[in-house]
Amino acid sequence: MTNNYLKRQKIISFVAIASTITACSISPSASPQLGLNEPISKSHTAQVQNPAKGQVNELPPSAKVENLTFTVPTKFQGKTVYKVQLSSNKKVIALGIDDGPWPKTTLEMLDILKQNDVKVTFFWVGQALQANPDLAKQVVAEGHAIGNHTWHHWYRRMDEATAKSEIDRTSDLIYKTTGVKTSLFRPPGGFLNNGLAAYAKSQKDAVIMWSLTSADTDPHAKPQAFVNNVLKGAKPGSIVLMHDGGGDRRRTVEALPQIISGLKQQGYRFVTIPELLQMAQ
Ligand SMILES: [Zn+2]
Numbered sequence: 001m002t003n004n005y006l007k008r009q010k011i012i013s014f015v016a017i018a019s020t021i022t023a024c025s026i027s028p029s030a031s032p033q034l035g036l037n038e039p040i041s042k043s044h045t046a047q048v049q050n051p052a053k054g055q056v057n058e059l060p061p062s063a064k065v066e067n068l069t070f071t072v073p074t075k076f077q078g079k080t081v082y083k084v085q086l087s088s089n090k091k092v093i094a095l096g097i098d099d100g101p102w103p104k105t106t107l108e109m110l111d112i113l114k115q116n117d118v119k120v121t122f123f124w125v126g127q128a129l130q131a132n133p134d135l136a137k138q139v140v141a142e143g144h145a146i147g148n149h150t151w152h153h154w155y156r157r158m159d160e161a162t163a164k165s166e167i168d169r170t171s172d173l174i175y176k177t178t179g180v181k182t183s184l185f186r187p188p189g190g191f192l193n194n195g196l197a198a199y200a201k202s203q204k205d206a207v208i209m210w211s212l213t214s215a216d217t218d219p220h221a222k223p224q225a226f227v228n229n230v231l232k233g234a235k236p237g238s239i240v241l242m243h244d245g246g247g248d249r250r251r252t253v254e255a256l257p258q259i260i261s262g263l264k265q266q267g268y269r270f271v272t273i274p275e276l277l278q279m280a281q
Helices: 002-024 041-047 105-115 128-132 133-141 161-178 196-202 223-233 250-265 273-278
Strands: 068-070 092-100 121-124 147-148 179-181 206-208 239-243
Touching: 002 041, 068 147, 105 133, 105 179, 105 250, 121 128, 128 133, 133 161, 147 161, 147 179, 147 250, 147 273, 161 223, 196 206, 223 239, 223 250, 223 273, 239 250
Parallel strands: 068 179, 092 121, 092 239, 121 147
Antiparallel strands: none
16 A cells, blocks of 8 residues: 555656646756645546556656655654564565665666565765765666665764754755655664754654664675675564665675575565555554
């Protein structure tokens, strides 16, 4: 249901912005805000619900930026989440990939994810996003969910104004670059007491931690160790930590296909973190 909901929202937004673009002939990449306040009429919804009948207009090639919102259920707003308790212990799991977008590595991971039909959640650092906007657009176009991982990736204690700036500046750039609004926040290093999580909670974001780490930041470990860490620790509702940026992540790229195939062999299905939250008990 979540999946459908998100997809539907995505399509509706897409149609809304596409109609605006057609009307204005303005590239959304120059001005992604366009169409945001456009009322979504019932006819748009009806069109989306009957795509087989060919009622949805073809999108113009310039429609690269869409408006997509990753919200969290009320019970998780302003809360810290490590994992999710599933109503029927369904074997679902969510990969969270941090510190990108990053040249080469993110692209290689996107290819692996696409080949395996797996959707994940990327937590972006503002500075990295600023340097790699096209990669970011591709990540969103391929259907992955996005979270905020601050501008500088600082661990230190911050006053409220700095924490606000770290988070809001990143949100703004995520939106301007990809049209995405997200209520998912992941604190760098998992530090919950340096002012960042407090500000995120005040904005009703969910602070998304993890219950299982690949430990892929260990500079000495082999890719097989990352694979073993995940496959041995996986549980229904786990949120898995790994990285596509912030350093040389070739070993994580190497580990990813085995992580995916191993979890699939264990019977797991992959969901994004917003989807996982929607499935929570
Ligand atoms: Zn990080």
